[in-house]
Amino acid sequence: MKTESSAALQSIFHSAWSEVAFNWRLYRKLIGAQVRAQMQYRTSFILEAIAQFAGNVLDFVVVLIFFARLPTLGGWTLPEIGLLYGLSSVAFGLADMVIAGFDYAYFGPNMVRLGEFDRVLIRPVNLFVQVLSSQFTLKRLGRIGQGAIVLGWALLALDRTWTPLQITYMIVTLVSGVCFFSGLFIFGSGLSFWTVDSLEVMNMATYGGQFLTQYPLTIYGEFLRSFFTFVIPMAFINYFPTLWLLNKPDRTSGPIGLLAFMAPFSGMLMFALGVALWRRGVRHYASTGS
DSSP: OHHHHHHHHHHHHHHHHHHHHHHHHHHHHHHHHHHHHHHTTHHHHHHHHHHHHHHHHHHHHHHHHHHHHOSOBTTBOHHHHHHHHHHHHHHHHHHHHHTGGGOHHHIIIIIIISOHHHHHHHSSSOHHHHHHTTOOOGGGHHHHHHHHHHHHHHHHHTTOOOOHHHHHHHHHHHHHHHHHHHHHHHHHHHHHHHHOSOOHHHHIIIIIHHHHTTSOGGGSOHHHHHIIIIISOGGGTTHHHHHHHHTOOBTTTBOOGGGGGOHHHHHHHHHHHHHHHHHHHHHHOOOOOO
């Protein structure tokens, strides 16, 4: 009996692993094709990446303008806010590049309204992988590069000796941020099955929320602090981890304790919620017939 159970478990594991390996190979091939197609127009790609870079430079110029008049902002120095800004910007840029197929601004009007999702449904390939590999916005490297430069500058300007634990958790925080923002985009595309068009409220949650996470929560009112801590828990993906990295208390609530280490859970939760809603939307989807 034990031998039969063991053999059955091995068979299930082998089947699951084979499917994962197949989907990964397929994803790499499709993304490779996307990258090659975009690089055929190299000049266009470079100009778009530069535009992304320049647009985000202007965002940070706003921060510099604040500090031209103020020594601190909400109790934070310029390098400290640079750390917040960099973590948020790099994580969002990576999510926006990799998960672009689920961007609600693309998914609703194209996949749902125009019926492109019908083609996805009839192919004998994993639906999620197909949508994930349908778009790969390489020009987002401009945003990612700008955020990485600010992050690198902040780490140097803070003039600290970063421990291996801090460096490791910084990487964990970045990955958690990518998962969180990816989950938000997937959540928005899931809503598109019902709304068809993109929603302004999702723009507020994604782009607006990411903008707010570039600054410390202490500069916002109680409503926004509570909203981005308990409703859309973005505070856990860079604000609380940054407090721990800098050994700073939260000016509104004091010591942060375990809140600093909630980034992975927040990222995984948002991603899981997004995928769950998207799968429910797939079951709800009705073909356009076109």
